[in-house]
Amino acid sequence: KAGVTQTPRYLIKTRGQQVTLSCSPISGHRSVSWYQQTPGQGLQFLFEYFSETQRNKGNFPGRFSGRQFSNSRSEMNVSTLELGDSALYLCASSLASFQEPNTEAFFGQGTRLTVV
Amino acid sequence: QKEVEQNSGPLSVPEGAIASLNCTYSDRGSQSFFWYRQYSGKSPELIMSIYSNGDKEDGRFTAQLNKASQYVSLLIRDSQPSDSATYLCAVKGYSTLTFGKGTMLLVSP
Numbered sequence: 001k002a003g004v005t006q007t008p009r010y011l012i013k014t015r016g017q018q019v020t021l022s023c024s025p026i027s028g029h030r031s032v033s034w035y036q037q038t039p040g041q042g043l044q045f046l047f048e049y050f051s052e053t054q055r056n057k058g059n060f061p062g063r064f065s066g067r068q069f070s071n072s073r074s075e076m077n078v079s080t081l082e083l084g085d086s087a088l089y090l091c092a093s094s095l096a097s098f099q100e101p102n103t104e105a106f107f108g109q110g111t112r113l114t115v116v
Numbered sequence: 117q118k119e120v121e122q123n124s125g126p127l128s129v130p131e132g133a134i135a136s137l138n139c140t141y142s143d144r145g146s147q148s149f150f151w152y153r154q155y156s157g158k159s160p161e162l163i164m165s166i167y168s169n170g171d172k173e174d175g176r177f178t179a180q181l182n183k184a185s186q187y188v189s190l191l192i193r194d195s196q197p198s199d200s201a202t203y204l205c206a207v208k209g210y211s212t213l214t215f216g217k218g219t220m221l222l223v224s225p
Contacts, residue, residue, distance in 0.1 A: 033213065042217035043160070043204065056211045090159055092213075099211045101147045102167050107159040 002027065004093045004108035012114045018079040021111045025072050025093030031055075032074035033098065033105060034066060037088040049074055050097040078113075086115045118143040120207050122216035130224055135192040137219050139205030142186070148208040149181055151190045154218065155201045164190060195223045 005024040013019050025032050034046040045058040049068035068074045078085055089112075092105035119142040129135045137151075148167050152160035166172045166179040166188070178191040188207075192199055202218040 035215075043215040045212055045214065048211070058212075088159075097211075098208065098213060101208075102165070103148065103208065104150070104162060104165055105206075105213055106162060107152075110159045 004091060004106055006091055006108035006111050008111060009109060010112045012116060013081050015081055015083060015115055017081050019081060019113060021076045021089055023074045023091035023108055026106060029093040029095050030072050031094040031097050032068055033092045034076050035090045037090055048098050055097055081115045083115050086113060088112050118209060118214050120205055120214050120216035122205050122219045124217060125220040126222045127219055128222045129195050131195060131197060133195050135195045135221055137190040137203050139188045139216055140186055141207045143209050146207045146209050149188045150206040151179060152204040152206060153201045154204055160204055197223050197225050199223050
């Protein structure tokens with residue numbers, strides 16, 4: 001059974017540009033959540049999508065957005081990139097929404113974004 | 117603000133010893149608790165989940181939960197150098213999964 005797949009694995013972008021990251025969840029999983037990981041802040045929740053609907057959103061500016069498609073694949077977009085957006089972006093796949101109890105989340109390999 | 121606190125470490129233990137990793141959380145309504153292992157440069161890997169008070173054992177790993185004290189721990193028996201990694205505690209409330217910043221574990225041969 002294939003795991004969570006994130007593409008691309010590495011990205012270098014210039015300040016002011018925008019970027020789109022992709023996440024394909026485990027087959028049968030309908031929830032995809034996104035996290036930003038930096039050495040100083042740890043793993044910070046960006047948003048969760050379930051059945052193409054955003055269920056929850058973390059405390060990030062509106063430059064960060066996402067969507068989910070009918071096949072449960074999800075994309076995350078960051079517009080007007082800033083140097084501070086350099087981080088490892090992780091997506092996690094779950095069978096059910098985070099609103100359901102005992103929901104386990106499995107991570108993809110992540111996308112390492114560097115903003116120069 | 118829901119918080120999950122972990123000692124950043126590093127926690128150093130010799131090979132074969134028991135490593136004890138601790139985590140406290142602030143949200144009394146939290147329902148589910150998880151431990152992830154993250155090797156340097158890699159993504160987090162789920163190693164244990166626990167949902168009710170008490171102990172849960174899986175191989176060399178034992179997770180312990182005390183909801184009254186808002187405390188979760190992970191014991192690793194017979195620690196191996198390959199266990200050297202950062203261990204992340206994650207707590208699920210109603211609709212969010214909140215992570216601690218992790219404890220770095222170093223197991224010396």
